[in-house]
Every structure is written in structure tokens, then in C-alpha cells.
Amino acid sequence: MIRFEGVGKRYPGGITALAELTFAVESGEMVVLSGHSGAGKSTLLKLIPAIERPSSGSVVVNGQNVSQLKRAAVPYLRRSIGMVFQDQKLLFDRNVFDNVLLPLAIAGAAVRDAGRRVRAALDKVGLLEREKAMPVALSGGEQQRLAIARAVVARPAILIADEPTAHLDEATAADIAAMFHAFNQVGVTVLIATHNESAFAPYMTRRLSLAHGRLAS
Amino acid sequence: MKGRLLQHRQAAALALRRLLATPLNTVLGALVLGIALALPAGGEMMLANFQRLAKRIAATPQISVFMALDAKPAEVEDIEARLRRHAGTREVHLVKREDTLRRFRESEGLGEVIDSLPRNPFPDAFIVLPRDDAPAALEALREEFLGYPKVEHVQLDSAWVKKLDAFLRLARLAITLLAGVLGLALVAVTFNTIRLQILTQEAEIEVSRLLGATDAFIRRPFLYYGALQGLAGGVVAWIAVLVAFLLLRAPVAELIALYGIDFSLFILPMADSILLFGLAALLGWLGAWFSLSRHLSQ
Numbered sequence: 075m076i077r078f079e080g081v082g083k084r085y086p087g088g089i090t091a092l093a094e095l096t097f098a099v100e101s102g103e104m105v106v107l108s109g110h111s112g113a114g115k116s117t118l119l120k121l122i123p124a125i126e127r128p129s130s131g132s133v134v135v136n137g138q139n140v141s142q143l144k145r146a147a148v149p150y151l152r153r154s155i156g157m158v159f160q161d162q163k164l165l166f167d168r169n170v171f172d173n174v175l176l177p178l179a180i181a182g183a184a185v186r187d188a189g190r191r192v193r194a195a196l197d198k199v200g201l202l203e204r205e206k207a208m209p210v211a212l213s214g215g216e217q218q219r220l221a222i223a224r225a226v227v228a229r230p231a232i233l234i235a236d237e238p239t240a241h242l243d244e245a246t247a248a249d250i251a252a253m254f255h256a257f258n259q260v261g262v263t264v265l266i267a268t269h270n271e272s273a274f275a276p277y278m279t280r281r282l283s284l285a286h287g288r289l290a291s
Numbered sequence: 292m293k294g295r296l297l298q299h300r301q302a303a304a305l306a307l308r309r310l311l312a313t314p315l316n317t318v319l320g321a322l323v324l325g326i327a328l329a330l331p332a333g334g335e336m337m338l339a340n341f342q343r344l345a346k347r348i349a350a351t352p353q354i355s356v357f358m359a360l361d362a363k364p365a366e367v368e369d370i371e372a373r374l375r376r377h378a379g380t381r382e383v384h385l386v387k388r389e390d391t392l393r394r395f396r397e398s399e400g401l402g403e404v405i406d407s408l409p410r411n412p413f414p415d416a417f418i419v420l421p422r423d424d425a426p427a428a429l430e431a432l433r434e435e436f437l438g439y440p441k442v443e444h445v446q447l448d449s450a451w452v453k454k455l456d457a458f459l460r461l462a463r464l465a466i467t468l469l470a471g472v473l474g475l476a477l478v479a480v481t482f483n484t485i486r487l488q489i490l491t492q493e494a495e496i497e498v499s500r501l502l503g504a505t506d507a508f509i510r511r512p513f514l515y516y517g518a519l520q521g522l523a524g525g526v527v528a529w530i531a532v533l534v535a536f537l538l539l540r541a542p543v544a545e546l547i548a549l550y551g552i553d554f555s556l557f558i559l560p561m562a563d564s565i566l567l568f569g570l571a572a573l574l575g576w577l578g579a580w581f582s583l584s585r586h587l588s589q
Contacts, residue, residue: 125501152503163498180504182298
């Protein structure tokens with residue numbers, strides 16, 4: 075599903091974020107990516123939806139070589155991937171429902187169907203009662219669940235999340251981890267970058283460990 | 292196809308909501324664009340009216356024959372008979388000096404002036420419709436009539452129509468240039484408005500791109516915004532022209548009646564109105580397009 079082959083990423087100024095990275099995440103797998111901060115976890119995740127391009131090597135997603143994808147093809151790649159961003163990137167000028175609706179509006183889903191799917195996604199993360207609320211009125215955990223609902227509403231085959239349990243208390247983090255596990259159970263390929271491995275420990279997932287831009291184990 | 296249409300409807304609705312969300316900005320923007328567009332639009336209305344007027348006059352080339360002030364009635368009758376007999380004339384109207392005096396006295400503002408004159412300043416005159424409209428034939432008639440006894444002055448009305456025509460061509464060019472310059476201003480104003488819009492929607496644009504929005508999807512609501520604002524400017528311009536028309540109609544009709552021409556001012560023709568709205572929307576759209584292209588390529 076996701077294959078990295080000899081991937082390196084150097085930022086301007088000579089900072090090497092990733093080097094000689096080779097690994098694969100199989101379809102239906104759930105993988106936890108761990109490592110100290112600055113190890114390159116975020117950079118690695120950003121290579122998958124072509125937010126960043128590798129300096130060397132190739133990233134293959136769904137049989138498509140992302141590193142060589144034309145600019146015009148990138149939007150369609152991103153629609154097939156659900157993303158939970160480290161800073162969530164919620165839109166604070168619209169309510170919960172409209173935040174979740176955005177990916178469907180972008181994909182052009184018919185309105186009635188879209189409403190049904192938004193509510194289904196909100197139901198899965200337990201926010202159905204808050205659809206009219208503005209994001210600013212939500213707690214940290216609720217905001218994270220909103221970000222997850224938006225990531226899954228278009229039913230992507232791949233779900234990637236960058237530090238989804240950061241700044242959350244233990245119980246809430248465990249809830250969020252359970253949610254990702256539930257999505258994985260219905261066949262979604264899940265890749266999570268976190269330094270809070272203990273929250274995901276109950277699910278016996280495969281672990282990839284990054285240190286200084288290289289795989290440690 | 293259906294999905295496409297839906298996306299366009301959603302983008303248009305979003306653009307409309309954004310316009311309505313900041314009513315003061317929207318109204319001020321429409322006023323700026325409207326006033327800029329009102330100048331060429333108003334000029335176009337005046338020009339279209341002039342052209343119709345000129346056409347009506349030019350359609351019937353006339354020769355005005357003015358008698359000397361001291362011409363006796365018998366001499367006038369003699370000339371009238373000669374004009375009627377002439378093979379080159381189709382119709383001859385005698386305009387008696389007393390009638391001319393009465394007509395001017397009846398018109399507002401001139402009555403007192405006329406009354407203060409010691410004697411009738413108007414000569415007897417003939418309006419002659421020639422059989423042949425060709426300029427050379429008209430010129431020949433003019434020469435001939437001028438040779439008649441007691442004929443003081445002969446005027447070819449086609450000469451000033453030609454001058455008017457040249458003037459109208461010049462006016463048309465001036466209005467086209469004005470429209471071009473102000474159209475450019477409209478594009479620039481929209482460019483800036485959309486630039487500010489983009490800055491306030493920065494987060495939405497960024498998130499939309501991350502979620503797989505194409506450039507076209509991001510562009511669409513802004514393009515509709517630019518086009519709608521341009522259209523609003525066009526409507527303001529149209530209303531300004533309408534107001535000018537209502538204010539000018541009565542005085543213009545009065546002035547023209549003095550020349551004995553039956554003519555009333557008309558508002559911008561339908562085709563010109565549609566052209567105004569279409570161009571205003573198109574220029575707004577263009578301004579938005581330039582603004583977005585600049586932003587999206589960054």
C-alpha cells in the first residue's frame with residue numbers, strides 16, 4: 075500500500091531530515107511510527123500525500139510513484155488518503171458539520187448523500203450531538219475527534235495521523251487510539267506518528283522507530 | 292456533469308454569502324466600479340442618441356433658402372413659384388417670417404428677448420427637399436438658388452451632418468478609449484479586492500489544498516466573487532445612467548423642439564445594457580483570475 079525505497083529528504087540549508095529509508099506498510103496494516111522529536115516522523119508522513127517531495131529515492135502509494143506525480147494529479151492522490159494533521163488545521167469560521175463536509179465538497183459528492191456521510195463520520199467519533207458547535211467551543215479531545223471525523227468522512231483506504239494524542243490526557247489518548255484501531259479493524263490502512271506509544275500498546279501493532287532520520291529497528 | 296454543476300452552484304452561493312457578509316465593503320466596491328463604468332456607459336447613451344438624431348436629419352437632406360429681410364411679398368411669391376417649377380425640387384415649404392417670430396416668442400425664455408427687438412429679425416425662408424441626394428447635385432442647386440434675386444443665403448443641411456458625423460466618430464473613439472482605461476481600472480480594483488479576500492481565506496485555501504482540492508476548486512468561489520462584484524458595479528452604472536437620463540430628458544426635448552425636430556431621448560438600448568452587465572462581470576472575473584493565478588503559483 076505504502077512503499078518507501080531508499081528515500082532521503084534534505085531541506086535547503088543542508089539539514090538532512092530522512093536518509094536511506096526503506097520500508098513498506100501493507101494493505102490493512104496498522105503501523106505506529108515512533109521516535110524522538112526531530113527524528114523525521116512528520117517529514118516521513120508528509121511525503122505520502124506529496125506535501126513534501128523526497129530528495130532521493132521513491133515513495134509509492136497505491137502503486138503510484140508519488141515522487142514523480144505531476145502537480146495536477148496531487149489533489150486526486152490526497153483525496154484517497156485521510157490525514158490528521160499535527161496542528162489539526164480545523165477551520166474556525168464554520169461549525170463542526172461544515173468542517174467535516176469540506177472533503178466531500180472538494181470531491182463533489184451530492185449534497186443529500188454528503189449530509190448522511192458527515193453524520194455517520196461524526197457518529198463514529200462521538201460528536202453527533204455537537205454538529206452545530208463551533209470548533210472553538212470544543213475541548214482539546216473533541217477537536218482531535220473532529221479532525222479524525224474529517225479525515226475519514228470520504229472513506230479513504232489510507233489514514234495517516236501526526237501526533238494525534240499530543241496534549242491529551244491519558245484517558246482521552248486511549249479513546250483516540252481505540253478509534254484508530256476501530257478504523258483499522260474495518261480494513262483501513264493506518265499509519266500513526268507518535269511519541270506516546272503506550273496509548274497504542276494494547277493493539278499490538280507493528281512499530282517503526284525513527285532516530286535521526288533513519289530506521290532504528 | 293451533475294456534480295460539476297453542483298460545485299458551480301455551491302461556489303456561486305459561497306461567493307454570494309461572502310459578498311453579503313461584508314455589506315459595507317460590497318456596496319463601496321460596487322460604487323467604485325459603478326462610477327467608473329457610468330462614464331463610458333453614459334457617454335455611450337448620449338452618443339447613441341446623437342447618432343439616431345443625426346441619422347434622422349441626414350435621411351432627409353434639405354436646402355434652406357433664406358430671403359433678404361427687405362424682400363417684398365411679391366418677390367417672395369416669385370421665388371416660391373420658381374422653386375416649385377424647378378425640375379430638381381421635390382417639395383417646397385415656405386416658412387413665413389411671422390410664423391418664425393411667433394414660434395420663438397412662444398418658447399420659454401426667448402419671448403422677452405423677441406419682444407424687445409424693434410422689428411422682426413427673421414427672414415422669410417424656404418425649406419426645399421431635392422430630388423437628388425448626391426452632394427454634387429445639392430451643391431449645384433445651392434449655387435443656382437443663390438443666384439435668384441433677393442435670396443440672401445442658401446444653406447445645405449447635409450454639410451453640418453457631415454461635420455456631425457466626423458464629430459461622432461471622434462466621440463466614439465474617445466468613449467472607446469475611456470472604456471478601455473476604466474475597464475483596466477476595474478480589473479485592477481477587483482485584483483486588489485480578491486487579493487485581500489485571499490488573505491482572509493488563507494486558512495481555508497491551505498486546508499482545502501491539503502484535503503485534495505484542485506486549483507479550479509479553490510479558484511471558483513473567488514471567480515464568482517469577482518464576477519458578481521463586477522456585475523454589481525455594472526448595475527450601479529446602469530442606474531446612474533438611468534438617473535442622468537431622467538434628469539436630461541425634459542430639457543433635451545425642449546431644446547430639440549426649438550429646432551423643429553420631433554425627437555425624444557432614449558435610454559441605453561437593450562443590447563448595450565446587456566453588454567454593460569456582461570463586460571462588467573467579465574472584467575471582474577478577469578481581475579479575480581489574475582489575482583488567483585498570482586497567488587496559486589506562489
